[in-house]
Amino acid sequence: MSEPTTKKTAGAFDIRYIIGGLLGFYGVVLVVVGLFFTSEEDLAKGDGFHVNLWTGIALLVTAAIFGAWARWRPIIVEDS
């Protein structure tokens, strides 16, 4: 592509990377807490559900989707 104006991708400043990054971080924290630091009391609270573990996994999947989307369709910024 040879355009007269220079164009570049928004890169790490793409809001989708930021959303994906934060949700991914939350996912990692929740999975770690869910796997290693879950007491019987916590389990009883969530009605027997592994709340942290499952939510953590769901967050990691969501984060991955955002990352993939941002990579597949990058935002093009026109440089002036």
Add this chain to the structure above:
Amino acid sequence: MIAADSTFRLDANVVDYLIVVAYFAVVLGIGLLARRQVSSSIDFFLSGRSLPAWVTGLAFVAANLGAVEIMGMSANGAQYGMATAHYFWVGAVPAMLFLGVVMMPFYYGSGVRSVPEFMRKRFGTGAHLVNAVSFAIAQLLIAGINLFLLATIVNRLLGWPLWVSLVVAAIIVLSYTALGGLSAAIYNEVLQFFVIVAALVPLTTIALHKVGGWDGLRERIQPGPEQLSSWPGTDLTGIDNPFWSVVGIVFGLGFVLSFGYWTTNFVEVQRAMAADSISAARRTPIIGAFPKMFIPFVVIIPGMIAAIIVPELAALKGGDAVEGVTYNDAILLLMRDLLPNGMLGIAIAGLLASFMAGMAANISAFNTVFSYDLWQQYVVKDREDDYYTLVGRLATVAATVIAIGTAFIASNYSNLMDYLQTLFGFFNAPLFATFILGMFWKRMTPTAGWTGLVSGTLAAVAVAVLSQDALGGLSLGVLPFSGQGASFAAAGAAFVVDIAVSVAVTTVTVPKPEKQLVGLVYSLTPKESLTDPDQSTMPWYQSPTKLAGIALVIVVIFNVIF
């Protein structure tokens, strides 16, 4: 009521704090990043009109997904059950679709920067001044309510004194709106949307599991399974006759209040104006309508379940007096009872995020209207662009300080929700009447514009004063309306009186020349300027009308099922 002693606490631990702190770090980071890209006043106030439709669409919903929505609607759900969904399926969604399909082309196409500016072009300075001043005042009051609720949550969760919570919350909101302007506010709204969804979806899932699924909910809900169906909603309106209750919901809530709120409220419309093209601007509220119609499931249903499984709320609903707990606490109590540490942190971050976003939305709309519509128009004209960007930043600081003051005013009211609905009736219902008449009737005169607005507002105030309790102690109780039925009635009166006065005044005053109304009135605007030139080549998922049709079908199905 704010005293720290008699209320409950959430047991947050170090993991929860880590999650909350991570959120704030990202929020401030976005403010700093956005600052580097802000170069002119159009950037600061309208994000340079460069944002894609999915971003503005989610921001459109998130700007409204604040304290009132989450605490208020779950409280309504706990108290009245499924009828609360009318605020979404009869109220918000049809109005958002109407905004996208019919009204947005005029807003975006005419190149105005704010809703009051549209009023000025259509009706001249009288209506403009009335609208701009009342909007600015209303935003300061509502920002105060958001800030107060935010600080109350911080106080209940973390035990900080109310005034410390207020100041800390205000400083954080201030730093990211002042630094990055609308872009930062909008990006944070999108981020906040996902965090709040990540908090509410697991909460709802666990709550449903605990209560025994939908069947368990149906069996155990009090006073009976009629709370699971939304029509005729007599509890919600306070109107015993089912027929008039339905009329109240459809005309008062659905048509006047919701159309008034969603189509003329600059807080919302500003999000769409930041879109990158006219079709993206039209798609903004329509894309927003899709998440909006599913919000009841993660806000109202947890509220209903909370009233069953949280002992304090069940007792409250059973008619007992319970110390230190109200329906407004439904979501918080559910979090306390169901969420383990870790997940709890995400839920706290989500709630704090949504309350701050609500306030940031009020403030960013306020500073636009203040700098463009009041300062530039009436006080200091014809200065360079940088000057008005600076005024905008100073207005942001001033608005935040004032909001701390109005938050203390708000803390004196015990029924914020009814009060807020009544305020919307005062300001938005007449505005909607004037807009819709002005957009489709080219003869309507400038004088009719401002007289209609003023008399409509007065009519709503009169109904509120005559009702049982819409204005608390100020109400006289002459008319048999109470609760949210009263605000529906006040809004209806405002609408009818505004139309009647506008028509009457128009017949005896002089209209604007037709040449000045091109782009502002439907019959005088060429069809091509209302749509994108490449509209016909766009795929179906980029066509505003087709998307709106799909949304309408889904929302009708919801109304039939529930």
